[in-house]
Structure formats: C-alpha cells, structure tokens
Amino acid sequence: MDFTLPVYIETLRLKTRDFVDQYIIPLESDILSYDKHENIKEDLLNQIRLDVKAAGLWSPQMPTSRSGLGLGPIGMSVLYEEMNRSIFGPVCFNCAAPDDGNMYILNKIGTEEQKVKWLDPIINGDVRSSLAMTEPAPGGGSDPSMIKTEAVYSNGKWIINGLKWYITGAAVASHFILLAKTKDGLTAFLYHKDQPGWNIKRRIPIMGPEEHGGHCEIEYNGLVIPDENRLGEVGKGLKIVQIRLGLARLTHCMRWIGLSKRCLEIALDYVSTREGFGIKLSDRESVQIKLGKSAMDIDISRLLVMRAAWKIEHGSKSRQDVSMAKIYVADTLNNVSDTAIQLNGAKGYSKDIILEWIYRYARQAKLVDGASEVHQMIINRFFNNYKTDFWHWGIGHDI
Numbered sequence: 001m002d003f004t005l006p007v008y009i010e011t012l013r014l015k016t017r018d019f020v021d022q023y024i025i026p027l028e029s030d031i032l033s034y035d036k037h038e039n040i041k042e043d044l045l046n047q048i049r050l051d052v053k054a055a056g057l058w059s060p061q062m063p064t065s066r067s068g069l070g071l072g073p074i075g076m077s078v079l080y081e082e083m084n085r086s087i088f089g090p091v092c093f094n095c096a097a098p099d100d101g102n103m104y105i106l107n108k109i110g111t112e113e114q115k116v117k118w119l120d121p122i123i124n125g126d127v128r129s130s131l132a133m134t135e136p137a138p139g140g141g142s143d144p145s146m147i148k149t150e151a152v153y154s155n156g157k158w159i160i161n162g163l164k165w166y167i168t169g170a171a172v173a174s175h176f177i178l179l180a181k182t183k184d185g186l187t188a189f190l191y192h193k194d195q196p197g198w199n200i201k202r203r204i205p206i207m208g209p210e211e212h213g214g215h216c217e218i219e220y221n222g223l224v225i226p227d228e229n230r231l232g233e234v235g236k237g238l239k240i241v242q243i244r245l246g247l248a249r250l251t252h253c254m255r256w257i258g259l260s261k262r263c264l265e266i267a268l269d270y271v272s273t274r275e276g277f278g279i280k281l282s283d284r285e286s287v288q289i290k291l292g293k294s295a296m297d298i299d300i301s302r303l304l305v306m307r308a309a310w311k312i313e314h315g316s317k318s319r320q321d322v323s324m325a326k327i328y329v330a331d332t333l334n335n336v337s338d339t340a341i342q343l344n345g346a347k348g349y350s351k352d353i354i355l356e357w358i359y360r361y362a363r364q365a366k367l368v369d370g371a372s373e374v375h376q377m378i379i380n381r382f383f384n385n386y387k388t389d390f391w392h393w394g395i396g397h398d399i
C-alpha cells in the first residue's frame with residue numbers, strides 16, 4: 001500500500017494552498033466581500049475566478065481536452081481540501097456544488113454535442129447549473145423512486161409537469177439537469193433557464209449561509225424539452241443520478257475536511273496565546289484532548305475519503321465507502337466547528353470570525369445528498385450481503 005502522492009499533485013496542492021492563503025482567506029474578514037446571502041459577492045468572485053485561471057488552477061477536475069487539469073478523484077481530494085480552508089474557496093476554482101457534480105455527470109455520460117452545448121459553458125465559468133431532483137412530500141426525497149414530476153413523450157418532445165424544491169443555485173443557474181418520471185422509470189433531462197414552462201416559486205430561507213442562487217422551489221407547467229436534450233437513456237435516470245451523486249457526495253466530504261481543518265487552525269491560534277488561571281489554554285490537558293480528538297477525526301475523515309477516491313479512480317463504484325465517508329465527515333465537520341467555537345469562547349460565537357458561519361453551514365452536511373440514516377441503510381445492505389467479507393482489502397487492483 002502506498003500512501004504517498006504523485007509529485008505533480010503535491011505541486012498543485014501547494015500552489016492551491018498558497019493561492020487560498022494569499023488571495024481568498026483575506027477576503028473573509030471584509031464585510032464588503034459578502035452578498036446578502038452571506039456568500040462571496042458576484043463581482044468579487046468573477047475577479048478571483050480570472051486570477052485562478054491565470055494561476056493555472058481552474059477546473060482541475062475536468063479533462064485537459066476540455067481545458068481542465070485532468071485530475072481524478074485522488075487529486076481532487078487533495079486540492080478540494082485545500083480550497084475549502086476558505087469558506088469562499090471552492091466556487092473560486094469552479095469546484096463547488098452543484099456545478100462540480102453536474103460537470104462530472106455531463107462529462108461522463110453526455111454525447112459530444114451535449115457536452116459542447118451544456119458542459120463546456122459550465123467548465124469555462126460562463127454559466128452556472130442546478131440539479132433538480134428532490135420534491136416535497138408526497139414526492140421523491142430520500143427515496144427518488146417516489147418522484148412525481150412527470151415527463152410525457154409526444155412527437156419528439158417531452159412535456160414536463162411537477163414540483164421540485166431545495167434546488168441549489170436555481171436562481172442563478174442557466175443549465176438544469178432535471179429528473180422526472182417517464183413511462184419506463186426515471187429519466188434525466190437538460191433544459192435552459194430561458195425556456196418557458198417553468199418558474200421559481202420561492203427561494204427557501206435556510207439556517208445557514210447560501211450557495212449562489214439559493215435553494216429554490218420550482219414549478220413545472222408544461223416545460224417542453226426536445227428529445228435531443230434527454231441525458232442518457234429513457235428509464236435510466238436513477239442510475240445516472242447515482243453515478244453523479246457517488247462522486248458528488250465524496251467531493252462534499254473533500255471540501256468539508258478543508259472547513260474542519262480551518263476551524264481547528266483558528267482554535268489552535270486562540271488557545272496558543274490566550275491565558276487564564278495562570279497558564280495558556282493550550283497547556284491545559286482538557287484543551288489538548290479536545291484538539292487531539294478533533295485532529296484525529298479529521299485524519300480518519302481523510303483516510304475514508306481517500307480510500308473511496310482511490311477505489312473510484314480504479315473503477316469501483318465504492319458505494320459503501322462513499323456512504324461511510326459521507327456520514328463520518330458530516331459528523332466531524334459539525335463536531336469540530338462546535339469544538340472550535342467552544343475553545344474560542346465568546347469570540348467563537350461572534351461574527352468577527354468565520355466559525356459561526358461554518359457552524360450554521362455544517363448542519364446541512366447530515367442531510368444533503370442523502371441523510372445520514374439513508375447512508376447507514378446502504379452500509380448495512382453491503383454488510384448483509386458480504387457478512388464478514390465486508391471488511392476486506394482488495395488484492396492488486398481486484399477491488
């Protein structure tokens with residue numbers, strides 16, 4: 001087993017870290033950097049995105065033939081962790097959800113014509129995108145087979161009617177991937193924001209800071225989608241979103257590790273200088289135990305993510321590994337941000353530093369892309385199938 005990184009990935013990691021430290025983290029402490037939904041302002045984002053492009057760090061997860069850096073899941077794990085040491089990081093590099101997962105699936109299963117039309121503008125940063133899947137009860141949520149939004153075929157076109165909600169980025173997205181029920185199961189479609197027959201009912205207020213374009217409730221009233229904008233085969237929509245969500249869940253974990261690391265860095269800075277009852281906080285064993293536990297949880301998170309990334313890069317779906325990482329890293333982010341606030345005292349609870357931003361953001365990690373309980377159900381399914389062989393090492397590349 002080899003736990004080392006190829007030199008070119010380490011070089012990119014250091015470049016990414018320097019860029020984040022030098023150009024992105026300083027923006028966090030300026031109130032003028034934020035839009036009214038607590039994310040980086042669009043004009044500032046556009047400027048930083050140009051700088052990222054000039055630094056040669058843009059869209060690292062996309063193939064070199066489509067102007068990315070050609071990194072697979074292993075390289076992505078390394079870079080995304082560095083990017084999200086800043087709350088603004090991933091979107092500056094074009095590595096934020098949902099564009100990240102949408103680019104992945106379009107690149108994986110789109111036809112070349114579809115890639116040119118729907119994927120390349122996202123890669124270039126010219127447009128943003130959304131994935132519209134979840135519905136209010138009694139529609140599809142944790143169980144996508146309950147999806148009620150319907151696509152009916154007629155004369156080379158699909159007519160869409162239904163309701164979706166919590167669709168991240170919808171208020172600024174131009175390209176949408178939509179999952180709807182067809183005669184033969186679920187099917188994925190592509191549509192452009194300027195097509196008639198759909199509208200945003202509302203931007204749902206949430207407890208945490210928002211991604212650009214918010215989390216929207218969307219109504220479809222006769223949206224017409226030509227068959228050429230169907231993504232993948234009819235009835236294979238569930239498989240397609242499972243492919244998308246497999247890596248997308250893991251990229252969430254990669255980013256959340258970066259946020260967790262940043263929380264601990266901030267906590268360490270404070271306890272290293274703050275004194276009370278005659279000694280520094282960092283000299284107290286109870287504080288050391290908290291920091292040590294958090295550091296260990298972050299490293300366990302990294303191991304889980306890298307194992308899943310390695311397996312995916314070597315051709316496995318790695319579903320149980322992704323589920324394990326998703327549960328563990330979500331918990332780690334919640335616990336570490338809480339610990340960091342505690343160790344910073346009142347300052348941790350203030351808006352003078354970013355811990356409270358991360359703490360509010362962190363709660364969604366246990367819900368998005370599958371609630372933790374659903375991932376526990378998946379792990380259990382594998383355990384039931386494989387029994388004691390659930391815990392095995394691959395031999396060579398036989399995973």
Ligand SMILES: Cc1cc2nc3c(=O)[nH]c(=O)nc-3n(C[C@H](O)[C@H](O)[C@H](O)COP(=O)(O)OP(=O)(O)OC[C@H]3O[C@@H](n4cnc5c(N)ncnc54)[C@H](O)[C@@H]3O)c2cc1C
Pocket residue numbers: 098130131132133134135140141142143165166167168169206215364367368369370371373374377
């Ligand atoms: C910030 C945010 C962004 C999102 N972005 C998007 C997006 O861009 N596109 C999109 O399509 N969706 C998006 N979602 C929706 C998200 O994927 C769903 O919320 C999630 O899949 C759960 O579905 P649900 O909310 O309908 O919960 P439900 O299915 O109603 O489940 C409710 C709760 O029941 C429990 N539960 C469910 N199933 C099981 C089970 N099998 N065993 C035990 N307990 C269970 C869990 O505790 C779960 O949280 C987003 C959600 C949030 C919060």
